[in-house]
Amino acid sequence: MKLFVFIFVAIFFLQAPILAIAQEVVHPEPAARISRPDAPTAQNTTNNLGQNSGAIQELYPDRETQNQPPAQQTAPAPGPEQPVTLSAAIKENGAIVPNGLIWRVFDTKTDETGQLALLFRSEEANPSLSLPPGEYVVHASYGRAQSSDALSVVVGPNFKTIILDAGALRLKSAVSNQVDIPSQQLKFDIFAEGSEGDQVPVVLNINDSELIYLNAGIYQVVSRWGNENATVKADIRVEPGQITEATLFHNAAQVSFSLVSNIGGEAIADVDWQVQNMDGQTLYTHLGAFPSAILAVGDYVVFAQSGDQVYNREFQVQAGLPVNIEVLTSVY
Incomplete structure (x- = not known):
């Protein structure tokens, strides 16, 4: 199809x-x-x-840090700490992201689990932290968008802008x-x-x-x-x-079904419904008087079982407004 x-x-x-x-x-x-x-x-x-993005979800939260407060920094390696300020831009020469960011700073050395040691995490737009001079990895996530880059901390103020692209x-x-x-x-x-x-x-x-x-x-x-x-x-x-x-x-339509004794008649209750495509694959089942399925354009067969009697009708779906297919008991 x-x-x-x-x-x-x-x-x-x-x-x-x-x-x-x-x-x-x-x-x-x-x-x-x-x-x-x-x-x-x-x-x-x-x-x-726009500069005011709404609340967004984090794609890869740290299991060990997702319940921490918005900004938390673990103890860095010994040495004189230097100020670091982080920011993120949507694209090169683009606007600075005002909210919705999650920041992580990692050491370049692995911890006992073999992963890069997480030193800092923040949900502020422009977090400030202190780190000893050295090499680090900074990661920013913005919804499902993410970017990582090297962070070199030197003596004096340090500013790092991540381009999220x-x-x-x-x-x-x-x-x-x-x-x-x-x-x-x-x-x-x-x-x-x-x-x-x-x-x-x-x-x-x-x-x-x-x-x-x-x-x-x-x-x-x-x-x-x-x-x-x-x-x-x-x-x-x-x-x-x-x-x-x-x-x-979508090339599809919403299709409802009713089992009636005559055209336009009252729908019979307690009917066991089944809709199949022309290959015999069952796509929809329902027990009740007013079933409704959403079907792609094509040819189908509907079966309606009431008591020991099974009725069926072939029908065709065309894209458009909802339609109702009546299955008549009087033709059997």
Whole structure:
């Protein structure tokens, strides 16, 4: 069963401190990793990652430190401590991130577990700390966007700015420009290409319109409408310093069923329902009078068992508004 997928992508550029919609429409490069012949296309407009980002989640929290207060520093190696101030920018020559950061500073020597020793952790935007002169590793995370760099501490004040090279992604889905999908019926998954060419999960079960911060790059996005087979995929490029808003269009519809003795009649209760595709794969089961499934475009067979009698009907799903399929008992 072939699905034809279309996505609408709006990109918003960072020009602090307010969000302003630019007028230019941009067509980005086509996604390189879509394997299906019906690869999606994207239409872009632009606006900005504002200076006030909302609360975000940490991708890789330290198990031993996630319950610590916002800033905590372990005892550094002996020596005269020097002041260090940290900051992070969205991109090269970009705005400084005002909140939502998690900082870690590591020694370059491993601890007893074989890991780099964690010396400092903070959730402040511009934390200050003291370290003896020497070499360290500083790591900043901003949602799912992360960056690490070497930190050389010398005698005197030290300032380090990490370039996150980060953008953000907000996802939506619809059937068409005229038919929206209820947000509670949607979930999204984001994948990145792994070192062996496989798709590695970045974040799963994202809600509709949730803002996700990511390192710049190309990601595979999967939109799941309902729990049956209404799924579409698209590769979407996240640019540094920009919010990309993408709408994926499903070729599917919400289908309800009723077992009736005549057309337009009252639905019979206590019916055991089963929906199969034409290959015999069961996609949906339900016990009750008013089942409802979300199905991709295609041909199906519905079975309705009432008592010892089983009724069935073939039907076709077309993308669009919700439809009701009546299964008649009178034809048997």
